[in-house]
Amino acid sequence: GDSVTQMEGPVTLSEEAFLTINCTYTATGYPSLFWYVQYPGEGLQLLLKATKADDKGSNKGFEATYRKETTSFHLEKGSVQVSDSAVYFCAPSDDQAGTALIFGKGTTLSVSS
Amino acid sequence: DGGITQSPKYLFRKEGQNVTLSCEQNLNHDAMYWYRQDPGQGLRLIYYSQIVNDFQKGDIAEGYSVSREKKESFPLTVTSAQKNPTAFYLCASSLRGTIYEQYFGPGTRLTVT
Numbered sequence: 001g002d003s004v005t006q007m008e009g010p011v012t013l014s015e016e017a018f019l020t021i022n023c024t025y026t027a028t029g030y031p032s033l034f035w036y037v038q039y040p041g042e043g044l045q046l047l048l049k050a051t052k053a054d055d056k057g058s059n060k061g062f063e064a065t066y067r068k069e070t071t072s073f074h075l076e077k078g079s080v081q082v083s084d085s086a087v088y089f090c091a092p093s094d095d096q097a098g099t100a101l102i103f104g105k106g107t108t109l110s111v112s113s
Numbered sequence: 114d115g116g117i118t119q120s121p122k123y124l125f126r127k128e129g130q131n132v133t134l135s136c137e138q139n140l141n142h143d144a145m146y147w148y149r150q151d152p153g154q155g156l157r158l159i160y161y162s163q164i165v166n167d168f169q170k171g172d173i174a175e176g177y178s179v180s181r182e183k184k185e186s187f188p189l190t191v192t193s194a195q196k197n198p199t200a201f202y203l204c205a206s207s208l209r210g211t212i213y214e215q216y217f218g219p220g221t222r223l224t225v226t
Binding site for chain 1: 119146148153154155156157158161171203205211212213214215216217218219220222
């Protein structure tokens with residue numbers, strides 16, 4: 001079935017460092033792609049999305065580009081802040097389950113000042 | 114404000130008891146979902162519903178049951194047949210269609226002893 005693979009964490013960075021979190025997926029169709037963020041003890045919040053090939057999603061300094069040829073949707077930010085410390089999930093939509101999403105294990109980001 | 118609510122935030126039960134987790138949304142979304150999250154794991158789909166009076170099993174439906182009698186509500190019952198019910202449960206809703214993001218509730222942490 002469809003699946004998603006994220007880079008293992010935790011990722012530990014100093015404030016103002018560059019961030020990349022890799023995400024690749026397998027899909028039989030053409031999924032929409034999402035990045036969600038989860039702060040401790042909370043639900044998930046949408047960070048950004050892309051719904052077709054070559055689309056770039058962006059929000060709060062984070063960016064990700066839908067790369068159909070490499071089935072990837074890597075998350076990047078040029079300068080991280082302590083407040084970006086959280087768990088990040090890459091999630092393609094699942095054509096086989098209505099509009100449900102497929103989640104990987106998530107990548108924990110820890111930013112120190 | 115529109116949103117999705119889950120209650121209670123923390124729930125404690127004895128082994129062998131059924132327990133029902135509440136999920137309500139006022140976003141006028143047709144689709145609703147239940148996910149389970151275990152420490153260090155991603156989210157796994159339990160059940161989803163695309164429309165009132167209809168729902169489908171997700172990847173880990175065994176030991177769980179749902180109902181969808183109203184558009185706004187999608188309660189999840191964790192039955193005594195669920196072998197490892199202690200987890201963080203997240204409810205979400207969305208418009209129908211894979212291009213639409215899901216909105217998540219704050220989650221319910223269930224502990225069964």
